[in-house]
Amino acid sequence: MKSKPELLATAASLTEAAALLDAGADALLIGDDRFGMRLAGHFSLEDTAAAVEMARARGRKVYAGLGGLMPNRLLDELPAYIKAIAEIGVDAAEFGDPAVLAAARREAPGLKLHWNAEMTSTNFATANYWGSKGASRVVLARELNMDEITEMAPKLEVEAQVQVHGMTNIYHSKRKLVESYMAHQGRPITGGSLGKERGLFLIEAERPDEKFPIYEDRNGTHIMSSDDICIMEDLHVLMEAGVHSFKIEGLLKPTAYNVAAVKAYRRAIDAYAVDPAGYAFREEWLDEVRALQDPERELTFGFFYKEQVY
Amino acid sequence: MNTVAKPQYKGKRYRLDKPELLAPAGNLEKLKFAVHYGADAVYIGGQKYGLRSNADNFSFEEMREGVEFAKKYGAKVFVATNIYAHNEDIAGIEEYLRNLHEVGIAAIIVADPAIVDIALRTVPGLEVHLSTQQSTLNWQAVSFWKEEGLPRVVLGRETSLQEIAEIKRHVDIEIEAFIHGAMCSSYSGRCVLSNHFTDRDSNRGGCCQSCRWKYDLFEDAREGEVWVSEEQSAGQPPQRLVPDVTQLPLHQPEDNPFSMGAKDLCMLGSIPDLIEAGIDSFKIEGRMKSIHYVATVVNAYRKAIDAYMADPEHYELKPEWMDELNKAANRPLNTGFFYDTPDHEDHIYEPEEKAAPFDFAGLVLDYDAETKTALIQQRNHFKPGQEVEFFGPDRSPFKQIVGELRDEEGVILDAARHPLQRIRMKVEQPVAYFDMMRKKK
Numbered sequence: 156m157k158s159k160p161e162l163l164a165t166a167a168s169l170t171e172a173a174a175l176l177d178a179g180a181d182a183l184l185i186g187d188d189r190f191g192m193r194l195a196g197h198f199s200l201e202d203t204a205a206a207v208e209m210a211r212a213r214g215r216k217v218y219a220g221l222g223g224l225m226p227n228r229l230l231d232e233l234p235a236y237i238k239a240i241a242e243i244g245v246d247a248a249e250f251g252d253p254a255v256l257a258a259a260r261r262e263a264p265g266l267k268l269h270w271n272a273e274m275t276s277t278n279f280a281t282a283n284y285w286g287s288k289g290a291s292r293v294v295l296a297r298e299l300n301m302d303e304i305t306e307m308a309p310k311l312e313v314e315a316q317v318q319v320h321g322m323t324n325i326y327h328s329k330r331k332l333v334e335s336y337m338a339h340q341g342r343p344i345t346g347g348s349l350g351k352e353r354g355l356f357l358i359e360a361e362r363p364d365e366k367f368p369i370y371e372d373r374n375g376t377h378i379m380s381s382d383d384i385c386i387m388e389d390l391h392v393l394m395e396a397g398v399h400s401f402k403i404e405g406l407l408k409p410t411a412y413n414v415a416a417v418k419a420y421r422r423a424i425d426a427y428a429v430d431p432a433g434y435a436f437r438e439e440w441l442d443e444v445r446a447l448q449d450p451e452r453e454l455t456f457g458f459f460y461k462e463q464v465y
Numbered sequence: 466m467n468t469v470a471k472p473q474y475k476g477k478r479y480r481l482d483k484p485e486l487l488a489p490a491g492n493l494e495k496l497k498f499a500v501h502y503g504a505d506a507v508y509i510g511g512q513k514y515g516l517r518s519n520a521d522n523f524s525f526e527e528m529r530e531g532v533e534f535a536k537k538y539g540a541k542v543f544v545a546t547n548i549y550a551h552n553e554d555i556a557g558i559e560e561y562l563r564n565l566h567e568v569g570i571a572a573i574i575v576a577d578p579a580i581v582d583i584a585l586r587t588v589p590g591l592e593v594h595l596s597t598q599q600s601t602l603n604w605q606a607v608s609f610w611k612e613e614g615l616p617r618v619v620l621g622r623e624t625s626l627q628e629i630a631e632i633k634r635h636v637d638i639e640i641e642a643f644i645h646g647a648m649c650s651s652y653s654g655r656c657v658l659s660n661h662f663t664d665r666d667s668n669r670g671g672c673c674q675s676c677r678w679k680y681d682l683f684e685d686a687r688e689g690e691v692w693v694s695e696e697q698s699a700g701q702p703p704q705r706l707v708p709d710v711t712q713l714p715l716h717q718p719e720d721n722p723f724s725m726g727a728k729d730l731c732m733l734g735s736i737p738d739l740i741e742a743g744i745d746s747f748k749i750e751g752r753m754k755s756i757h758y759v760a761t762v763v764n765a766y767r768k769a770i771d772a773y774m775a776d777p778e779h780y781e782l783k784p785e786w787m788d789e790l791n792k793a794a795n796r797p798l799n800t801g802f803f804y805d806t807p808d809h810e811d812h813i814y815e816p817e818e819k820a821a822p823f824d825f826a827g828l829v830l831d832y833d834a835e836t837k838t839a840l841i842q843q844r845n846h847f848k849p850g851q852e853v854e855f856f857g858p859d860r861s862p863f864k865q866i867v868g869e870l871r872d873e874e875g876v877i878l879d880a881a882r883h884p885l886q887r888i889r890m891k892v893e894q895p896v897a898y899f900d901m902m903r904k905k906k
Contacts, residue, residue: 224600224621226602227602252606257608273655274549274656277550277577278577281577284578298657298660299551326655326725327651329802330807332723335807336809339812354686355683355685358680458660461664462664463664
């Protein structure tokens with residue numbers, strides 16, 4: 156009997172964290188902008204402690220995102236931060252850069268580690284490699300298809316986490332591309348934001364109906380998918396495969412939307428847990444998500460059913 | 466032979482006296498030119514696990530021949546096995562790596578830790594270099610890979626010279642850095658534009674360079690108070706927009722479109738800085754580039770590195786080296802992240818002109834000093850009256866006008882039309898086998 160999978164959601168603030176826990180999230184991913192990668196929002200240590208307390212009171216978990224690619228200068232700040240979040244009692248830290256792994260081994264040997272290298276976590280052997288280095292979970296690339304995920308699940312020596320809902324990053328540069336473009340136009344940005352709250356997007360010349368959100372932060376420029384993954388209809392395939400954690404990416408979404416998404420997946424996971432054999436997806440579970448869905452962004456299966464060539 | 470072997474390269478490595486000049490070789494012929502023109506090592510692609518699925522990659526037989534050729538010059542051959550593997554790729558890796566080792570490949574360039582692990586465990590004689598695709602930026606990450614048994618890390622292209630020097634101070638390991646050629650504007654490996662736009666997997670060699678496509682930039686204006694563009698706000702605070710406007714273009718009709726395309730990297734002007742930062746291997750990008758490109762670029766860097774190493778105190782960048790480079794350049798050049806984060810001057814917004822200004826017209830096969838005649842293998846159309854330029858690894862370039870052309874039977878030709886045709890022509894200075902003749906496009 157497989158254990159009940161975890162429902163993980165990203166939180167942008169303490170308020171959203173509370174709402175998502177109320178909606179039924181088993182775990183929250185939060186973090187500090189200095190070390191995290193494309194976090195939904197910034198959590199100070201104080202807020203992190205508050206989130207942990209809030210989650211703990213309900214028997215839920217909090218993970219800290221440290222998925223950034225670190226320059227040398229961050230290495231000095233890293234050990235103290237890792238020590239602090241371990242003392243606060245976060246349940247795991249997500250990492251991509253081996254520097255985080257090394258610092259965690261030294262500063263917080265008991266802290267669980269989740270390996271997330273974004274689009275480069277593409278096979279079971281690499282996941283198991285990081286498992287042998289101390290990771291207890293792998294976050295699978297969103298560019299994998301269903302066959303690849305179900306095929307690798309039994310070969311994994313670590314837990315698997317799969318993003319089931321929300322947007323994905325499709326391009327990350329250290330360059331400040333929006334700022335550079337504006338300077339090139341001769342209309343440099345003066346004081347205005349180029350961040351997540353600005354609502355910037357790109358349209359590619361031959362794809363007029365697709366809007367790709369773009370924003371800048373301390374990690375550079377991020378371009379996001381024009382569609383939102385929604386795997387709800389086939390969640391049972393992933394549950395059967397034994398995926399341990401389903402992530403709802405709440406980046407660039409209002410709290411009401413994320414709450415609706417968490418509620419929807421909560422119902423599906425609970426229904427499956429009660430009666431796997433009799434489980435059937437019900438359209439109405441998605442009604443609220445669809446009602447709140449940005450009409451300019453399609454809900455799709457992402458790469459779950461795509462064949463890619465090279 | 467399937468037992469777990471200890472990685473061989475865990476011990477101390479000594480800094481190379483002279484940095485290695487590492488050149489791309491898209492096929493066997495390019496390998497020979499790269500080596501002859503001064504590369505200390507070349508990197509090539511095999512038929513599997515590489516990121517240039519469109520290049521005419523090497524068979525094991527060609528690799529063997531390439532290794533033999535390079536050996537005569539004391540040069541090494543590396544193979545890029547730099548994909549991010551998928552489940553289906555894993556099974557064949559060990560055998561493939563054994564074959565690489567068997568044909569004499571000195572090192573593999575690897576992005577995926579699964580391949581690193583397989584190589585270290587099963588083919589201990591094969592050096593493993595960590596690819597730039599891992600986006601390694603800091604000394605602790607470099608130190609991690611050294612502990613794993615890797616003698617060399619190719620850093621992410623986002624590291625500055627200062628950061629490289631810091632890494633070298635902290636970790637005794639070979640550092641390789643790209644110093645010339647086209648660059649991903651993203652963190653290498655952290656871009657799936659191709660996957661999204663064309664279902665081609667960029668991390669397995671399917672990149673269709675969507676970063677160089679043209680985009681328009683907008684701002685969502687459907688709700689609430691949004692920032693408006695500079696000229697519209699005219700210094701005013703953000704305004705609530707009229708209800709029927711749903712998006713604001715952040716470009717004027719006369720503006721170039723938004724692009725992520727980066728200028729090409731060129732560090733020829735900074736050889737002393739590269740050497741002083743401690744970079745052990747200077748890497749030139751371009752397995753898809755032409756023979757003319759590879760020979761010209763290698764030649765220029767070879768001359769600059771040798772000049773600096775021979776006499777660092779009196780070293781000066783010679784304008785003719787840069788002139789040479791420009792004959793092969795097909796994009797505007799810049800210095801990437803070495804000195805500062807690239808800004809608006811480091812990206813290409815204008816329509817690209819593309820294409821280097823010169824073509825490879827002929828290869829010198831032989832020279833007869835008595836008659837001052839060269840035997841030339843045709844590589845592109847040329848004819849009497851045209852200006853051509855000869856260059857080679859051991860000579861300064863010289864220009865001349867093409868005179869009478871004869872085929873091998875002595876028949877006079879009005880033009881050199883046939884690919885690989887052997888042609889005799891008078892040359893104004895002595896030339897040698899492997900010298901190249903270029904012409905303006």
